[in-house]
C-alpha cells in the first residue's frame with residue numbers, strides 16, 4: 001500500500017469510530033479483517049496515523065474547521081508530521097487508492113490555521129468536562145500539560161536485574177540504538193520511526209530471555225519508589241498482568257516473598273509466564289476464589305502493600321488517545337469507589353511499621369490526593385511518608401524533586417518528566 005492508501009484507510013477508520021463509537025484498536029482490527037490484502041506493516045502505519053489524529057483530535061478539528069475523518073487525517077499529516085499540502089495533493093493524485101486531492105477550502109484552512117483564541121480544552125486536547133479537574137491540578141498550565149499528553153509516547157524498556165544490568169541490555173539491543181532513560185536507573189528508551197512506530201522488541205532474544213520488559217519509565221519509577229527490598233513480605237494487590245510485580249521482584253533479588261493478587265483473574269493470566277521468563281522465583285499469585293478471602297493468611301503481615309489502583313488512566317493518554325475522548329464523569333466516580341475499596345483491603349494487610357504505597361496513572365486530584373485524604377481520615381494509624389524520605393529510602397533521592405506542592409507525594413508529569421503521568425503516595429502504619 002502507498003502512503004496515500006494508508007491515509008485513505010485512516011480516514012475510513014476515523015469515520016467508522018465517529019459513526020459507531022468504540023475503541024480504536026477494535027475499529028482498526030475490523031478494518032484489517034475486511035481488507036486482507038493489507039500486511040502487518042501497512043496496518044501498523046494506518047494505526048499510527050489514526051492514533052496521531054486521535055491524540056490531537058480537538059486541536060486538529062479546530063485548525064481544520066472540521067472534525068471529519070478526512071480533516072483529522074489531513075491535519076495529522078500536516079501539523080503533526082510536517083507534510084506539505086502540495087506534496088500531499090500530488091501523492092494523492094498519483095495513487096489509485098487515495099483520498100481526493102486537497103480542496104481550496106482545506107488549503108486555506110491549513111494556511112490560516114491557528115490555535116489563538118481556542119479554549120484550554122482545545123489547545124490541550126482533552127474533553128471539555130475535564131477542564132475544571134485539570135485546572136485544579138495545573139491551573140493556567142492545563143492546556144500545555146494536556147498538549148504534552150497529546151504527544152506520542154516513547155518506547156521504554158525496563159532492564160531486569162535478575163538477568164543482567166543496563167550495560168548488558170544496551171549491548172544486546174545496540175542495533176535498536178537504546179539510550180538510558182533520564183530518571184529510571186533500570187530504563188532504556190528505544191527510538192521510534194518517523195511515523196511513530198516502535199521496533200518489534202518482543203521478538204528480540206533479550207526480551208525472550210527475560211533481560212528486558214516493556215514498561216514506561218513512570219511505571220518503573222512507581223515500582224522503584226515502593227522500595228521492595230530483599231527479604232520483605234510484599235503484596236502487589238492490583239497486580240494485573242504484573243508490570244510492577246516483575247519490577248518489585250527484581251528489586252527483591254528473589255529473596256523474601258512476593259504475592260500478586262488481582263480482583264480479575266483474567267488479568268493475572270499472563271503473569272506466570274512473564275515471571276518464568278524473568279527468572280522470578282519468589283512469587284505466589286493469588287486469584288479470587290468465590291467468596292473465600294484468599295489473602296486472609298496475610299492479614300497484618302506485609303512489610304509493603306502496593307496498591308496500583310484501578311484509575312481513569314489520564315496519565316496514559318499518550319498511549320490510549322481514544323480512551324480520553326470516551327471517558328465520562330461516571331467513570332471517575334466509579335474509579336473513586338474502587339480506589340477506596342482497594343485501599344480498605346490493603347490497610348488490613350499491612351503490619352505495624354509496614355508501608356502502603358498507593359499508585360495511580362492518573363493526574364486528577366480526585367483519584368490521588370483526595371483518595372489519600374479520605375483514607376487517612378478513616379485510618380489515623382497510617383501516616384504519610386514525605387516524598388523526600390520515600391525517595392531517599394528507595395535509593396532514588398533525585399526523585400524528591402518530583403514531590404507535590406505539599407511534599408507528601410510524588411507526581412510524574414509527561415510535560416516535565418517525559419514519562420506517563422503517575423502519582424505515588426507512601427503511608428506508614430504505626
Ligand SMILES: C[S@@+](CC[C@H](N)C(=O)[O-])C[C@H]1O[C@@H](n2cnc3c(N)ncnc32)[C@H](O)[C@@H]1O
Nearest residue numbers: 238239240242243244262263264267308309310
Ligand atoms: C492499574 S491496573 C494494574 C496494572 C498493573 N499493576 C501493572 O503494573 O501492569 C489496576 C488493576 O486493579 C484491579 N482491581 C480493580 N479493583 C480491584 C480490587 N478491589 N482488588 C484488587 N484488584 C482490583 C484491576 O483488575 C486492574 O487489573
